[in-house]
Amino acid sequence: MDEQKLREDLAIFYNAMHKMGWDDLIFTPTSVGIPGTEHFLIHEYGLMFNEVTPDNLVKIDITGQIIGNGGPIANSSWMLHRAIHEVRTETNWVVHWHSPDVCALANDPRGVLPISQHALVIRAEGVVNHPYGGPVVMGQDYLDLQNLIKGDVKFILMAGHGATVLADNVEEAFWNMYNLQTAAEIQVKSGALPTLIEKSVEDTFVSKYKVFKNNIPNNGLWNAVKRSLSK
Numbered sequence: 256m257d258e259q260k261l262r263e264d265l266a267i268f269y270n271a272m273h274k275m276g277w278d279d280l281i282f283t284p285t286s287v288g289i290p291g292t293e294h295f296l297i298h299e300y301g302l303m304f305n306e307v308t309p310d311n312l313v314k315i316d317i318t319g320q321i322i323g324n325g326g327p328i329a330n331s332s333w334m335l336h337r338a339i340h341e342v343r344t345e346t347n348w349v350v351h352w353h354s355p356d357v358c359a360l361a362n363d364p365r366g367v368l369p370i371s372q373h374a375l376v377i378r379a380e381g382v383v384n385h386p387y388g389g390p391v392v393m394g395q396d397y398l399d400l401q402n403l404i405k406g407d408v409k410f411i412l413m414a415g416h417g418a419t420v421l422a423d424n425v426e427e428a429f430w431n432m433y434n435l436q437t438a439a440e441i442q443v444k445s446g447a448l449p450t451l452i453e454k455s456v457e458d459t460f461v462s463k464y465k466v467f468k469n470n471i472p473n474n475g476l477w478n479a480v481k482r483s484l485s486k
Protein backbone atom coordinates (compact mmCIF):
# COMPACT_ATOMS: atom_id res chain seq x y z
CA MET A 256 0.00 0.00 0.00
CA ASP A 257 1.37 3.39 -0.92
CA GLU A 258 1.82 6.20 1.56
CA GLN A 259 -0.93 8.40 0.13
CA LYS A 260 -3.59 5.67 0.50
CA LEU A 261 -2.39 5.02 4.04
CA ARG A 262 -2.63 8.74 4.83
CA GLU A 263 -6.22 8.76 3.56
CA ASP A 264 -7.16 5.68 5.61
CA LEU A 265 -5.55 7.02 8.77
CA ALA A 266 -7.05 10.50 8.49
CA ILE A 267 -10.54 9.05 7.99
CA PHE A 268 -9.94 6.71 10.93
CA TYR A 269 -9.20 9.72 13.18
CA ASN A 270 -12.32 11.46 11.84
CA ALA A 271 -14.37 8.32 12.57
CA MET A 272 -13.05 8.12 16.14
CA HIS A 273 -14.26 11.68 16.65
CA LYS A 274 -17.67 10.96 15.16
CA MET A 275 -18.10 7.87 17.34
CA GLY A 276 -17.08 9.79 20.46
CA TRP A 277 -14.10 7.53 21.13
CA ASP A 278 -11.49 10.30 21.01
CA ASP A 279 -10.03 12.12 24.01
CA LEU A 280 -9.66 15.72 22.85
CA ILE A 281 -6.16 16.01 21.29
CA PHE A 282 -4.73 12.90 22.99
CA THR A 283 -4.55 9.13 22.23
CA PRO A 284 -3.01 9.01 18.76
CA THR A 285 -3.32 6.11 16.38
CA SER A 286 -0.13 5.31 14.46
CA VAL A 287 0.56 3.30 11.33
CA GLY A 288 3.79 1.86 9.98
CA ILE A 289 4.37 2.63 6.29
CA PRO A 290 5.04 -0.77 4.64
CA GLY A 291 8.48 -1.17 3.11
CA THR A 292 9.92 1.74 5.08
CA GLU A 293 11.12 2.43 8.63
CA HIS A 294 8.67 5.33 8.98
CA PHE A 295 5.32 5.83 10.68
CA LEU A 296 2.37 8.21 10.38
CA ILE A 297 0.75 9.85 13.40
CA HIS A 298 -1.44 12.90 13.98
CA GLU A 299 -0.14 16.37 14.68
CA TYR A 300 -0.33 16.99 18.42
CA GLY A 301 -2.80 19.77 19.13
CA LEU A 302 -5.35 18.86 16.48
CA MET A 303 -8.78 17.56 17.37
CA PHE A 304 -9.42 14.30 15.54
CA ASN A 305 -11.99 15.85 13.18
CA GLU A 306 -9.23 18.25 12.06
CA VAL A 307 -6.88 15.48 10.93
CA THR A 308 -6.40 15.28 7.15
CA PRO A 309 -4.12 13.17 4.94
CA ASP A 310 -1.85 16.17 4.46
CA ASN A 311 -1.39 17.18 8.09
CA LEU A 312 -0.43 13.71 9.31
CA VAL A 313 3.20 13.65 10.47
CA LYS A 314 5.85 11.20 9.28
CA ILE A 315 8.33 10.06 11.94
CA ASP A 316 10.94 7.39 12.55
CA ILE A 317 10.92 4.89 15.44
CA THR A 318 12.60 7.40 17.77
CA GLY A 319 9.88 9.98 17.11
CA GLN A 320 12.09 12.20 14.96
CA ILE A 321 10.01 14.05 12.39
CA ILE A 322 10.79 13.29 8.74
CA GLY A 323 10.24 16.34 6.58
CA ASN A 324 7.71 18.98 7.53
CA GLY A 325 4.89 19.02 10.05
CA GLY A 326 4.42 18.31 13.69
CA PRO A 327 4.81 18.49 16.56
CA ILE A 328 3.78 15.03 17.72
CA ALA A 329 2.91 13.85 21.23
CA ASN A 330 6.32 12.52 22.25
CA SER A 331 5.10 10.97 25.51
CA SER A 332 2.24 9.18 23.71
CA TRP A 333 4.64 7.91 21.07
CA MET A 334 6.50 5.80 23.67
CA LEU A 335 3.57 3.39 23.94
CA HIS A 336 3.36 3.13 20.15
CA ARG A 337 7.12 2.78 19.83
CA ALA A 338 7.20 -0.12 22.30
CA ILE A 339 4.57 -1.95 20.26
CA HIS A 340 5.92 -1.17 16.77
CA GLU A 341 9.40 -2.35 17.84
CA VAL A 342 8.22 -5.90 18.55
CA ARG A 343 5.17 -6.22 16.27
CA THR A 344 6.70 -5.19 13.00
CA GLU A 345 4.22 -7.32 11.03
CA THR A 346 1.19 -5.46 12.38
CA ASN A 347 1.04 -1.89 11.10
CA TRP A 348 -1.86 -0.34 12.96
CA VAL A 349 -1.68 0.62 16.66
CA VAL A 350 -4.92 2.17 17.97
CA HIS A 351 -5.04 3.61 21.47
CA TRP A 352 -7.92 5.22 23.29
CA HIS A 353 -9.19 6.31 26.71
CA SER A 354 -12.98 6.16 26.56
CA PRO A 355 -14.39 5.88 30.10
CA ASP A 356 -15.95 2.50 29.25
CA VAL A 357 -12.71 0.84 28.12
CA CYS A 358 -10.96 2.38 31.12
CA ALA A 359 -13.63 0.83 33.37
CA LEU A 360 -13.31 -2.55 31.66
CA ALA A 361 -9.52 -2.43 31.98
CA ASN A 362 -9.97 -1.90 35.71
CA ASP A 363 -12.39 -4.84 36.11
CA PRO A 364 -10.49 -7.73 37.74
CA ARG A 365 -12.91 -10.20 36.11
CA GLY A 366 -11.57 -9.29 32.68
CA VAL A 367 -13.81 -9.48 29.60
CA LEU A 368 -16.89 -11.49 30.64
CA PRO A 369 -18.76 -13.73 28.14
CA ILE A 370 -21.90 -11.60 28.15
CA SER A 371 -22.17 -10.29 24.58
CA GLN A 372 -21.22 -11.25 21.03
CA HIS A 373 -18.75 -8.38 21.06
CA ALA A 374 -17.12 -9.84 24.15
CA LEU A 375 -16.95 -13.27 22.52
CA VAL A 376 -14.98 -11.75 19.64
CA ILE A 377 -12.44 -10.37 22.12
CA ARG A 378 -12.25 -13.65 24.00
CA ALA A 379 -11.87 -15.60 20.73
CA GLU A 380 -8.97 -13.38 19.67
CA GLY A 381 -7.35 -13.27 23.11
CA VAL A 382 -6.70 -10.24 25.27
CA VAL A 383 -3.86 -9.33 27.63
CA ASN A 384 -3.93 -7.06 30.63
CA HIS A 385 -1.22 -4.50 31.21
CA PRO A 386 -0.96 -3.22 34.82
CA TYR A 387 -0.58 0.51 35.26
CA GLY A 388 2.96 1.66 35.84
CA GLY A 389 2.57 5.33 34.98
CA PRO A 390 3.07 6.77 31.51
CA VAL A 391 5.10 4.40 29.32
CA VAL A 392 8.76 5.41 29.41
CA MET A 393 11.99 3.51 28.73
CA GLY A 394 12.58 1.04 31.57
CA GLN A 395 11.21 -2.18 32.99
CA ASP A 396 7.58 -1.29 32.30
CA TYR A 397 8.45 -0.71 28.63
CA LEU A 398 10.11 -4.14 28.43
CA ASP A 399 7.24 -5.78 30.32
CA LEU A 400 4.77 -4.33 27.83
CA GLN A 401 6.84 -5.65 24.92
CA ASN A 402 6.98 -9.12 26.46
CA LEU A 403 3.23 -9.04 27.00
CA ILE A 404 2.42 -8.42 23.33
CA LYS A 405 4.87 -10.77 21.65
CA GLY A 406 3.08 -13.36 19.54
CA ASP A 407 -0.18 -12.47 17.88
CA VAL A 408 -2.25 -10.74 20.57
CA LYS A 409 -4.26 -7.82 19.21
CA PHE A 410 -6.21 -6.62 22.26
CA ILE A 411 -4.54 -4.93 25.24
CA LEU A 412 -6.51 -3.70 28.24
CA MET A 413 -4.44 -1.21 30.22
CA ALA A 414 -5.50 -0.90 33.85
CA GLY A 415 -5.76 2.66 35.07
CA HIS A 416 -5.25 3.88 31.54
CA GLY A 417 -7.35 2.64 28.60
CA ALA A 418 -7.00 0.19 25.75
CA THR A 419 -4.88 -0.50 22.69
CA VAL A 420 -5.66 -2.69 19.70
CA LEU A 421 -3.41 -3.85 16.89
CA ALA A 422 -4.49 -4.52 13.32
CA ASP A 423 -3.18 -5.26 9.86
CA ASN A 424 -5.29 -2.67 8.04
CA VAL A 425 -7.87 0.03 8.61
CA GLU A 426 -10.83 -2.34 8.28
CA GLU A 427 -9.49 -4.60 11.02
CA ALA A 428 -8.48 -1.61 13.15
CA PHE A 429 -12.04 -0.31 13.18
CA TRP A 430 -13.49 -3.79 13.70
CA ASN A 431 -11.22 -4.49 16.69
CA MET A 432 -11.81 -1.07 18.25
CA TYR A 433 -15.58 -1.26 17.73
CA ASN A 434 -15.83 -4.68 19.37
CA LEU A 435 -13.73 -3.78 22.41
CA GLN A 436 -15.48 -0.45 22.87
CA THR A 437 -18.94 -2.04 22.62
CA ALA A 438 -18.03 -5.01 24.84
CA ALA A 439 -16.84 -2.49 27.42
CA GLU A 440 -20.05 -0.46 27.28
CA ILE A 441 -22.17 -3.60 27.69
CA GLN A 442 -20.12 -4.93 30.61
CA VAL A 443 -20.17 -1.58 32.40
CA LYS A 444 -23.98 -1.41 32.05
CA SER A 445 -24.57 -5.04 33.01
CA GLY A 446 -23.96 -4.58 36.71
CA ALA A 447 -22.26 -6.88 39.15
CA LEU A 448 -23.93 -10.18 38.27
CA PRO A 449 -24.70 -10.40 34.55
CA THR A 450 -25.91 -13.62 32.95
CA LEU A 451 -22.97 -15.45 31.39
CA ILE A 452 -23.18 -17.08 27.96
CA GLU A 453 -22.86 -20.86 28.38
CA LYS A 454 -19.39 -22.28 27.73
CA SER A 455 -20.63 -24.67 25.04
CA VAL A 456 -22.29 -21.77 23.19
CA GLU A 457 -19.11 -19.73 23.42
CA ASP A 458 -17.04 -22.65 22.13
CA THR A 459 -19.29 -22.92 19.07
CA PHE A 460 -19.04 -19.16 18.50
CA VAL A 461 -15.26 -19.25 18.73
CA SER A 462 -14.91 -22.08 16.23
CA LYS A 463 -17.14 -20.26 13.73
CA TYR A 464 -15.45 -16.92 14.33
CA LYS A 465 -12.01 -18.33 13.67
CA VAL A 466 -13.18 -19.61 10.28
CA PHE A 467 -14.91 -16.41 9.20
CA LYS A 468 -12.99 -13.68 11.02
CA ASN A 469 -10.97 -12.62 8.00
CA ASN A 470 -14.15 -11.79 6.11
CA ILE A 471 -16.04 -10.04 8.88
CA PRO A 472 -14.16 -6.72 9.02
CA ASN A 473 -14.01 -6.59 5.22
CA ASN A 474 -17.71 -7.06 4.60
CA GLY A 475 -18.44 -3.42 3.99
CA LEU A 476 -18.37 -2.11 7.57
CA TRP A 477 -15.53 0.33 6.97
CA ASN A 478 -17.06 1.57 3.71
CA ALA A 479 -20.33 2.18 5.56
CA VAL A 480 -18.52 4.13 8.28
CA LYS A 481 -16.80 6.25 5.64
CA ARG A 482 -20.14 7.02 3.97
CA SER A 483 -21.60 8.07 7.31
CA LEU A 484 -18.81 10.61 7.79
CA SER A 485 -19.87 12.53 4.72
CA LYS A 486 -23.45 12.88 5.92
Ligand SMILES: [Zn+2]
Nearest residue numbers: 283353416417
Ligand atom coordinates in the same frame (compact mmCIF):
# COMPACT_ATOMS: atom_id res chain seq x y z
ZN1 LIG B 1 -3.05 6.70 26.84
